[in-house]
Amino acid sequence: MREFQxxxxxxxxxxxxxxxxLIEARRRGEDIIDFGMGNPDQPTPDFIVKKxxxxxxxxxxxxxxxxxxxxxxxxxITNWYKRNFDVELNPETxxxxxxxxxxGISHLSLxxxxxxxxVLVPTPTYPIHNYAVIIAxxxxxxxxxxxxxxxxxxxxxxxKSHWPHPKILIINFPHNPxxxxxxxxxxxxxxxxxxxxxxxxxxxxxYADLVFDGYKAPSMLQVPGAKEVGVELFSLxxxxxxxxxxxxxxxxxxxxxxALARIKSYLDYGMFQPIQIASIIALNSKRDCxxxxxxxxxxxxxxxxxxxxxxxxxxEKPKATMFVWAEIPDNFKKxxxxxxxxxLLKEAKVVVSPGIGFGEGGDHYVRxxxxxxxxRTRQAIRGIKNILK
Numbered sequence: 001m002r003e004f005q006x007x008x009x010x011x012x013x014x015x016x017x018x019x020x021x022l023i024e025a026r027r028r029g030e031d032i033i034d035f036g037m038g039n040p041d042q043p044t045p046d047f048i049v050k051k052x053x054x055x056x057x058x059x060x061x062x063x064x065x066x067x068x069x070x071x072x073x074x075x076x077i078t079n080w081y082k083r084n085f086d087v088e089l090n091p092e093t094x095x096x097x098x099x100x101x102x103x104g105i106s107h108l109s110l111x112x113x114x115x116x117x118x119v120l121v122p123t124p125t126y127p128i129h130n131y132a133v134i135i136a137x138x139x140x141x142x143x144x145x146x147x148x149x150x151x152x153x154x155x156x157x158x159x160k161s162h163w164p165h166p167k168i169l170i171i172n173f174p175h176n177p178x179x180x181x182x183x184x185x186x187x188x189x190x191x192x193x194x195x196x197x198x199x200x201x202x203x204x205x206x207y208a209d210l211v212f213d214g215y216k217a218p219s220m221l222q223v224p225g226a227k228e229v230g231v232e233l234f235s236l237x238x239x240x241x242x243x244x245x246x247x248x249x250x251x252x253x254x255x256x257x258x259a260l261a262r263i264k265s266y267l268d269y270g271m272f273q274p275i276q277i278a279s280i281i282a283l284n285s286k287r288d289c290x291x292x293x294x295x296x297x298x299x300x301x302x303x304x305x306x307x308x309x310x311x312x313x314x315x316e317k318p319k320a321t322m323f324v325w326a327e328i329p330d331n332f333k334k335x336x337x338x339x340x341x342x343x344l345l346k347e348a349k350v351v352v353s354p355g356i357g358f359g360e361g362g363d364h365y366v367r368x369x370x371x372x373x374x375x376r377t378r379q380a381i382r383g384i385k386n387i388l389k
Contacts, residue, residue, distance in 0.1 A: 007386075014338060018351060019036065019037075034354050035380070037352040038045070038238075038371060040371060041372070042241050047281065050375055056274040061273040064270075065270035066269075068264060069160075071091065073276045073280050076339060077089075078090070080284075084219075094254050095249060097248070098250055099248070100248045101234065101235040106128060109132035110257055112260050117139065118165070119166060120159065122151065122170075123144060124358030124360070125145070126172060145180060155190075167200065168199065169199055170204070173203070174208075174217055179219065179319070198229075200256065201231075207320055207321045211319065215320060234249055240289065300374065301370055303359060305317045306327070312329070313329050313388060315327070327364055328355075336363050337365060343387070347387045348380070351385055353369070
């Protein structure tokens with residue numbers, strides 16, 4: 001067997017274990033309710049799809065596009081930031097289209113991380129935040145994110161305890177999977193820390209729009225000086241129900257955006273141009289479609305959390321994201337999240353993501369993605385209620 005050093009550094013993908021059990025169960029004819037992957041189930045709004053179809057018929061759009069995004073898409077991105085966060089950005093130097101935020105984070109890591117560079121990453125966290133660093137041959141230092149401690153204090157402690165000091169900080173608020181939210185003051189502290197210690201900040205802002213109960217997620221770039229040290233990434237996957245379209249972008253520090261643009265110029269020719277044009281229509285639209293999508297997730301959140309609470313599984317309602325981060329009931333906690341997830345699949349016919357797949361600190365939790373309709377969610381609650389008895 002050949003050995004590939006970069007591949008050897010990647011751990012087994014825990015979520016595949018539960019996914020394979022799900023596939024096997026469905027092959028046996030079992031009706032499984034799947035809250036595992038954060039894969040939006042609703043269609044992309046009609047006006048976006050119609051624009052794609054219209055532009056796909058134009059032969060000039062069939063050629064290679066631009067790896068950093070066509071000019072009008074970058075302009076739509078910067079206008080979106082101005083409209084939503086009152087942040088001024090230069091579409092030529094401070095914005096770049098990416099093939100989803102996952103690709104953006106991965107290629108950005110290749111652009112700015114060298115062998116042995118130390119990167120601070122929360123734990124638990126969305127897996128690519130760790131794996132992108134590992135693929136780039138960097139070293140991850142995990143910063144605990146839990147209800148017992150203050151994340152910023154944990155961040156300072158981790159930074160001071162490593163030499164050479166970490167070069168980069170990757171954060172994600174509203175947070176996947178824990179649904180933790182922060183306010184403007186948090187970003188003020190992060191930017192002050194980053195400027196003082198010459199740390200690059202990469203903020204994954206994928207759930208900016210999926211907020212509830214009056215909460216508004218701040219952009220890191222609203223803080224004066226943020227563009228000196230960092231970039232922010234966003235994805236149209238959740239806000240506009242466009243996961244399969246693979247559209248995202250990065251904005252912020254021109255030097256960092258330039259490095260990403262240069263890497264991408266070697267690796268891709270950009271998205272199919274009709275997709276970019278349809279994305280312009282999405283970003284320039286009124287928020288009606290986004291508000292409708294957010295309301296769907298709020299309704300599902302309330303139904304799931306209220307139902308689980310009534311069934312005896314006490315969970316707090318998240319203020320944001322399309323997830324519910326649920327601490328495993330005490331009677332089952334010793335199983336760990338992977339075995340508990342297998343148990344839910346077998347006995348309740350419900351799939352969730354095991355918390356251990358998101359890193360240390362996640363093993364007492366499972367994550368529900370709000371991707372099942374209300375009927376299926378009620379069915380899942382009944383199955384879970386039966387096993388909790």
